[in-house]
Amino acid sequence: MKYIVAIIQPDKLDEVLQELEQSEIHLVTVSPVMGRGRQRGISEVYRSHKEAGSLLKKTKLEIAVNDTFVKAAVDAIIKGAKTGEIGDGKIFVLDLEQCVRIRTGEQSTAAIG
Amino acid sequence: MLSMAIPAFAQAPTVDTGDTAWVLVSAALVLMMTPALAFFYGGLVRKKNMLSVLMQCFFLMCLITLQWVVFGYSLSFGPDIKGWIGSLAWAGMHGVGLEPYADYSATVPHQAFMIYQCMFAVITPGLILGAFAERMKFSSFVVFSFLWAAIVYDPVCHWVWAVGGFLRKSGALDFAGGTVVHINAGVAALASALVLGRRKGFPARISPPHNLPFAVLGAGLLWVGWFGFNGGSALGANGLAANAFVTTHVAAAAAGLTWAMLDWKFNAHPTMLGKITGAVGGLVAITPAAGFVSVIDAIWIGIGVSVICYFAVAFLKPKFGYDDSLDAFGVHGIGGMWGAIATGLWAQKAINPAGADGFFYGNPALLFIQIKAVVVTIVYSFVVSFILLKIVDMVLGLRVSERDERIGLDLTQHRESAYTMID
Numbered sequence: 001m002k003y004i005v006a007i008i009q010p011d012k013l014d015e016v017l018q019e020l021e022q023s024e025i026h027l028v029t030v031s032p033v034m035g036r037g038r039q040r041g042i043s044e045v046y047r048s049h050k051e052a053g054s055l056l057k058k059t060k061l062e063i064a065v066n067d068t069f070v071k072a073a074v075d076a077i078i079k080g081a082k083t084g085e086i087g088d089g090k091i092f093v094l095d096l097e098q099c100v101r102i103r104t105g106e107q108s109t110a111a112i113g
Numbered sequence: 114m115l116s117m118a119i120p121a122f123a124q125a126p127t128v129d130t131g132d133t134a135w136v137l138v139s140a141a142l143v144l145m146m147t148p149a150l151a152f153f154y155g156g157l158v159r160k161k162n163m164l165s166v167l168m169q170c171f172f173l174m175c176l177i178t179l180q181w182v183v184f185g186y187s188l189s190f191g192p193d194i195k196g197w198i199g200s201l202a203w204a205g206m207h208g209v210g211l212e213p214y215a216d217y218s219a220t221v222p223h224q225a226f227m228i229y230q231c232m233f234a235v236i237t238p239g240l241i242l243g244a245f246a247e248r249m250k251f252s253s254f255v256v257f258s259f260l261w262a263a264i265v266y267d268p269v270c271h272w273v274w275a276v277g278g279f280l281r282k283s284g285a286l287d288f289a290g291g292t293v294v295h296i297n298a299g300v301a302a303l304a305s306a307l308v309l310g311r312r313k314g315f316p317a318r319i320s321p322p323h324n325l326p327f328a329v330l331g332a333g334l335l336w337v338g339w340f341g342f343n344g345g346s347a348l349g350a351n352g353l354a355a356n357a358f359v360t361t362h363v364a365a366a367a368a369g370l371t372w373a374m375l376d377w378k379f380n381a382h383p384t385m386l387g388k389i390t391g392a393v394g395g396l397v398a399i400t401p402a403a404g405f406v407s408v409i410d411a412i413w414i415g416i417g418v419s420v421i422c423y424f425a426v427a428f429l430k431p432k433f434g435y436d437d438s439l440d441a442f443g444v445h446g447i448g449g450m451w452g453a454i455a456t457g458l459w460a461q462k463a464i465n466p467a468g469a470d471g472f473f474y475g476n477p478a479l480l481f482i483q484i485k486a487v488v489v490t491i492v493y494s495f496v497v498s499f500i501l502l503k504i505v506d507m508v509l510g511l512r513v514s515e516r517d518e519r520i521g522l523d524l525t526q527h528r529e530s531a532y533t534m535i536d
Contacts, residue, residue: 045380046321047390047440048427054321 001096001112002070004063007035008081008089013059016080020063023072027112029062039086058089064099066109126213129220132349136221136229139345143232146338147174150239153331153393154246157386157439160323161521162247163531169242169254174235176255177262181231182206188267190217190230193277198268216276218348229345230270237266237294243441244302245309245511248518251526253509257501261301265497269297269490284479285486286460286468288357289346291401291452296490299446301498302437308502309511311436313518325385332389336365339396343403356464357403360411361396364403367415368395375423390444394422397448398455405460405468414455418448450487457483 008016013030020028034055044051065073070093077091101111151170155163177185184204191199203209206227214223238258242249272280273287280292287293312319322328343361347354372391373383380387398418399411406414426443437443457480460471470476505511512518517525524530 044321045376045382045384046386047384048376048380048387048423049316049431050380051321 001099001109002065002067003094003096004061004065004070004073004077005092005094006061006063006077006081006089007033007058007091008061008077009083009087010057010059012081012083012088013061016061016077019076019080020073023069023076025063025065025069025073025076027063031060031062033058033060037087037090056087064096064112066112126215126219128211128213128222129349132218132220132351133222133225135350135354136218136225136345136348139341140225140229140232142338142341143229143236143345144174144338146232146335146342147171147236147239149331149334149338150236151331152327153335153389154243154328154439156324156327156329156331157322158246159320159521160532161523163323163523164527164529165251165522166242166246167531168251168527170239172255173239173258176259177235177238178231180259180262181234182227185234185262185267186227186230188263189234189270190227190275193271193275196277196279196282197271199271199275220349226348229348233290233294233342234262234266234270237290237298238262240295240298240441240445241302241305243439243445244306244437246438247522248309248312248438248512249305250510250513251522253505253511256509257305257505257511260501260505261498264501265301265494266293266297269293269493272489273486280486280489283485284469284482286405286456286479286483287401287453287486288404288456289343289400291397291449291456292486292490295397295400295445295449296453296487297449297494299442299444299449300491300494302441303435303446304495304498305502306435306437306442308499308506311434312438313515315436316431316434322386329385329389332393335393336396339365339400342396343400347404353404353465356408359408360403360406361399363408364399364411364415364418365392365395367412368392368398368419369415371416371419372423375419379427390422390426390440391419394418394444394448397445398452400449401452402456402459405456405465405471407459407461407464410459410473414452414459417455418451421451422448450491453483453487454480457481 035058036055041054041056044054063073074091082088099111100107147170151167155166158166187201187203188199191203194200209223209227211222213219213221218226238261270293272278273293339361340358344354344358347357369388369392372387376387377383395415395418398414422444425447426440458472460468461474462470469479472480
């Protein structure tokens with residue numbers, strides 16, 4: 001089992017979800033987050049007071065998958081989120097030790113899908 | 114208030130329903146400006162201090178209203194004592210009835226005039242809190258505001274507007290409160306910023322406004338309310354009210370546009386906060402002049418205020434390093450000074466026979482009278498506010514602890530949160 005964390009541009013979320021759907025991956029947790037990469041955000045101005053490089057709004061996806069779905073998930077996220085511009089984001093793939101469905105008590109691979 | 118319909122003196126005062134309706138509606142519009150100010154200021158502070166600003170504004174609506182009817186109105190407008198203060202003859206609304214009091218409003222019930230004036234007394238200390246936002250103890254705020262209303266607002270109001278007030282007798286013009294409200298509050302704001310000191314982290318690490326849309330909503334409602342503030346100061350549904358209404362709108366538009374242009378030029382982008390700051394500055398500056406100047410001259414007043422206040426906020430404040438959190442001094446104090454002086458430049462008897470001609474209409478004397486009234490108000494407001502703040506500081510302590518400031522005033526002063534994370 002793997003746990004996939006992806007940071008993407010907020011306006012690419014719909015396309016990523018669509019791609020995931022097409023790859024039969026339906027379960028995903030999405031949260032709005034702030035962050036910055038090498039571009040260091042965009043500076044803001046408030047009554048001429050400049051705020052240097054603030055954090056940018058990003059969207060975080062968390063997806064737990066069985067090993068056979070890892071490649072499909074990563075490919076789907078790349079396909080949906082890629083613009084080629086700086087700031088497209090990153091995908092992290094982590095080992096996942098355990099997964100339990102609260103309602104039924106199912107565990108591991110049975111609980112993921 | 115120097116705009117009373119002169120012809121009405123010729124006959125016994127009777128209530129005019131149209132005038133009364135306009136003054137009562139105007140009173141309601143001016144009342145709306147205090148919660149509007151709360152959202153204007155509230156949107157500009159950090160999340161953790163949102164409720165503290167809303168609470169301070171709303172608290173003043175209650176506190177100052179009672180102060181006003183119990184003794185404040187009498188001190189301000191009651192029978193004159195040597196040009197300095199009103200007597201307590203009208204305390205508790207004694208003799209302030211439903212018949213007009215011709216010296217102030219010949220066609221409007223005396224109580225309607227009183228409650229209209231009450232709304233000005235309420236919002237003025239509200240303006241000050243923009244300077245000490247995010248760091249003043251609530252209890253000290255209450256004591257300071259109450260004493261300030263009685264010791265600073267009421268006398269200055271008497272000097273400028275009341276029959277017998279010495280600045281009014283000297284010929285100083287203040288149509289709707291440029292001196293009484295904006296300079297007075299703006300200078301007290303500077304005093305409070307100096308006495309309280311800077312917020313922790315200022316200027317390097319203060320977070321940006323937590324909700325600019327709220328600030329925009331507040332500024333929009335202020336603009337609407339200002340029609341009551343200035344238009345209502347004609348104290349009648351008449352041509353003068355129309356002039357004040359139109360000049361108010363035009364000056365705000367000119368100032369909002371000018372600030373956006375300055376932003377565009379100096380910061381490369383026109384900002385929303387700049388836009389509303391300019392518009393509010395325009396409303397401040399036209400306040401003393403609204404019933405004395407022409408529509409075209411109102412444009413100059415609007416352009417002028419944005420240039421001057423932009424300079425004050427963007428260059429002066431950083432240079433001197435005082436932390437006027439929300440630019441109460443930079444916009445209301447400086448903008449009010451410009452408005453009072455501009456009244457001396459552009460006032461015309463052709464617009465309002467009860468006024469005077471200004472510098473550009475052949476009477477340089479008015480400019481000097483205006484400057485004198487400005488200087489008197491600055492000195493009195495600054496010195497007395499400063500002393501008052503020092504006394505409150507000694508007795509109660511003005512500032513919250515460093516820990517409370519870090520946690521925020523919403524939780525530490527009111528045990529409430531404006532926004533919860535979950536449900």
